[in-house]
Structures are given as C-alpha cells and as structure tokens.
Amino acid sequence: MRSRSQKSEVRSQKSGNRKQKTAARRPKTIEDRAKGIKLLILDVDGVMTDGSIILDNEGNEFKRFNVRDGHGIKMLQRFGIKVAIITGRKSKVVDLRASELGIAEVHQKVFKKSVVYGQLLDKYNYRDEDVAFMGDDIVDVELLKRTGLSAVPADADEGTKKYADLVMKKNGGRGAVREFTDLILKESGLWERVAGEFLG
Numbered sequence: 779m780r781s782r783s784q785k786s787e788v789r790s791q792k793s794g795n796r797k798q799k800t801a802a803r804r805p806k807t808i809e810d811r812a813k814g815i816k817l818l819i820l821d822v823d824g825v826m827t828d829g830s831i832i833l834d835n836e837g838n839e840f841k842r843f844n845v846r847d848g849h850g851i852k853m854l855q856r857f858g859i860k861v862a863i864i865t866g867r868k869s870k871v872v873d874l875r876a877s878e879l880g881i882a883e884v885h886q887k888v889f890k891k892s893v894v895y896g897q898l899l900d901k902y903n904y905r906d907e908d909v910a911f912m913g914d915d916i917v918d919v920e921l922l923k924r925t926g927l928s929a930v931p932a933d934a935d936e937g938t939k940k941y942a943d944l945v946m947k948k949n950g951g952r953g954a955v956r957e958f959t960d961l962i963l964k965e966s967g968l969w970e971r972v973a974g975e976f977l978g
Contacts, residue, residue, distance in 0.1 A: 815966065
C-alpha cells in the first residue's frame with residue numbers, strides 16, 4: 779500500500795511525463811521548426827538541378843548547378859548545420875559537386891530514401907524534427923511528410939506539393955535551394971550573424 783507521499787510522487791512523475799510528451803510534439807510554426815534544424819537533406823535532380831540530364835555521344839553525363847544554391851549550403855555549414863544528399867540516380871558529377879561544397883554524406887542510387895534517412899538519424903542521434911528536407915517528386919513524399927521542415931521547388935510535381943510544408947517561389951536548379959537555406963537561417967535567427975560576416 780502506497781503512502782500519501784508516494785502517491786504524490788507518482789502523480790508528479792505522471793505529470794512530468796505528460797509535459798515531456800507535449801514538449802516533443804512537432805512545433806506548429808515555420809519559425810519554431812526552423813530553429814531546431816541540424817541537418818538539411820537534398821535530392822539532386824529537380825532540386826539542386828533543373829532536372830535536365832545531358833548525355834554526350836560517349837555517355838558522359840552533364841548537370842548544371844546553381845552557384846547561389848551552393849553559397850546557401852556553405853552558409854548553413856558555416857553555422858553548424860550539416861548537409862546531406864540522397865538521390866535515386868548515380869552520377870560522378872554529383873560526387874564532384876558535393877566535394878566542392880564539402881558535403882560528406884552523399885548517398886546515390888538509393889531506391890528507398892527512408893532507409894538511408896533512418897541511418898543518418900541513428901548516426902548523428904537526430905530526431906525527425908532536427909531535419910529539413912527538399913524533394914520534388916513522389917519518391918520524396920515519405921521524407922516530406924516525416925521531416926521537421928520540408929519544402930519543394932516551385933516546379934515540383936504537382937501531386938507532391940501538398941505534402942510539403944513550403945513551396946518555394948524559385949524552380950529547382952534556379953535558386954530554390956538558396957531560397958530554402960535563407961529561410962532556415964532567417965527563421966532560426968542566424969541571418970544577422972551571416973549578414974554581419976559579409977557586410978561588416
């Protein structure tokens with residue numbers, strides 16, 4: 779039989795558990811979600827590029843990346859936010875671009891993106907709400923729904939847009955990534971520090 783003090787302690791523990799569960803709920807505002815981002819995951823074709831694939835007569839593949847998108851990625855990294863790539867295709871060009879940008883987590887030819895996503899969460903001890911994701915097609919829906927903050931470019935697949943928290947004004951490979959990285963920096967309160975470094 780529990781004493782009055784023991785019963786009080788049990789009630790206190792239950793109350794504490796309820797508070798913990800409430801605190802773990804997904805933040806409602808974009809600002810709150812952006813503040814907790816520790817990792818940005820990007821698709822490649824249609825996100826970092828415009829989705830075009832150019833092949834020459836020898837089978838070499840060419841992609842065009844946006845310089846401002848790259849700068850946005852570097853700014854995130856500068857303030858401690860990791861960046862990873864998960865894409866369904868395999869291309870040497872992606873490895874080269876990732877190397878230029880200092881992106882160590884490059885996962886290509888991935889059929890089920892959620893599998894690699896889960897591995898990244900385990901590796902860095904992150905939760906869904908710690909991650910931002912940008913995709914553009916039906917294969918990205920699971921991560922768009924699961925991550926703490928998700929976005930698609932303006933020209934993403936129409937049926938996919940409804941699953942994202944945000945639809946960018948810019949197209950894939952035409953500044954959509956930079957628009958998203960700027961938003962994360964601004965909403966998380968880091969933009970003033972960024973501006974201070976570059977504007978003096």
